[in-house]
Amino acid sequence: MYFSPTATTKTIVETIGHRLVEKNGIEQGKIVDFTLPKQRETGVTFKSNDILLIGVPVYSGRVPNILLSYLNTIKGNNTLAIPIVLYGNREYEDALLELNDILIENGFNVIAGGAFIGEHSFSTILAKERPDNTDLSIAKHFADSVYKKIECDELDTLRIKGNRPYRAYTKPKVDEDKKEDTVKVEPKTDENCIDCKICAEVCPVGCIDFTDVTKITGTCIKCGACVKLCPTNSKYFDNPDYIKLKLTLEELYIERKEPELFV
Numbered sequence: 509m510y511f512s513p514t515a516t517t518k519t520i521v522e523t524i525g526h527r528l529v530e531k532n533g534i535e536q537g538k539i540v541d542f543t544l545p546k547q548r549e550t551g552v553t554f555k556s557n558d559i560l561l562i563g564v565p566v567y568s569g570r571v572p573n574i575l576l577s578y579l580n581t582i583k584g585n586n587t588l589a590i591p592i593v594l595y596g597n598r599e600y601e602d603a604l605l606e607l608n609d610i611l612i613e614n615g616f617n618v619i620a621g622g623a624f625i626g627e628h629s630f631s632t633i634l635a636k637e638r639p640d641n642t643d644l645s646i647a648k649h650f651a652d653s654v655y656k657k658i659e660c661d662e663l664d665t666l667r668i669k670g671n672r673p674y675r676a677y678t679k680p681k682v683d684e685d686k687k688e689d690t691v692k693v694e695p696k697t698d699e700n701c702i703d704c705k706i707c708a709e710v711c712p713v714g715c716i717d718f719t720d721v722t723k724i725t726g727t728c729i730k731c732g733a734c735v736k737l738c739p740t741n742s743k744y745f746d747n748p749d750y751i752k753l754k755l756t757l758e759e760l761y762i763e764r765k766e767p768e769l770f771v
């Protein structure tokens with residue numbers, strides 16, 4: 509299962525999943541991509557002999573908060589689970605621990621976890637084109653060691669990095685002119701738009717108006733899907749705070765981070 513607006517989480521989860529199936533002989537189960545709102549309307553229940561492999565991106569050092577209610581509809585029955593988080597080369601902070609805790613709360617037995625790196629949602633140069641071949645090879649080794657652990661039945665408790673209470677959510681900025689109103693950070697559309705509707709189709713919160721794709725109807729989560737998947741590069745953010753943050757991140761976090769695995 510994965511939520512993956514710009515497909516880095518999908519790539520890692522698929523790589524681990526395929527390896528478990530192809531090399532280690534675990535039977536292929538159902539693939540649930542819960543990136544789009546429609547897919548988050550119904551929960552999923554697992555049996556005791558299933559294994560759940562689940563991935564989400566890190567947003568502000570946490571599990572994306574728009575996913576919390578859905579994640580609590582995924583139920584296990586002492587089911588083995590492997591949580592994965594993807595982060596944009598800054599930090600993953602408490603996200604993996606939070607996903608671990610949500611799973612345990614909902615009846616899963618977490619046997620391994622991993623924090624991998626993916627190209628940052630705000631940028632095309634921060635962790636550019638990651639996960640790359642090195643990441644994929646680490647993901648495959650991770651799958652092999654998880655399988656070994658299952659096979660040896662060494663399912664003792666895991667210590668996953670992170671702190672409780674989790675890092676506080678980043679508060680939206682207040683627009684000084686309008687007082688209480690928060691500053692809206694929304695994608696804009698330029699004149700190269702061909703109205704193909706891809707942006708509206710891929711938006712994980714369904715906030716791009718289908719009939720007029722220049723209109724934003726809900727709260728944008730800045731996941732980058734519309735910007736990165738637009739075939740004519742017509743979607744962009746021009747909010748000065750967003751641009752400043754993007755440039756700061758690109759400057760501060762150029763040093764390559766490596767995946768961290770807990771098995």
Ligand SMILES: Cc1cc2nc3c(=O)[nH]c(=O)nc-3n(C[C@H](O)[C@H](O)[C@H](O)COP(=O)(O)O)c2cc1C
Nearest residue numbers: 512513514516517565568569596598599626628629
């Ligand atoms: C709102 C938001 C907050 C983010 N916060 C972090 C963060 O705290 N640390 C980090 O390293 N990357 C952060 N990222 C980057 C994503 O975690 C990263 O790009 C991830 O690979 C995206 O996954 P996806 O390709 O599956 O959408 C953030 C992205 C967004 C949209």
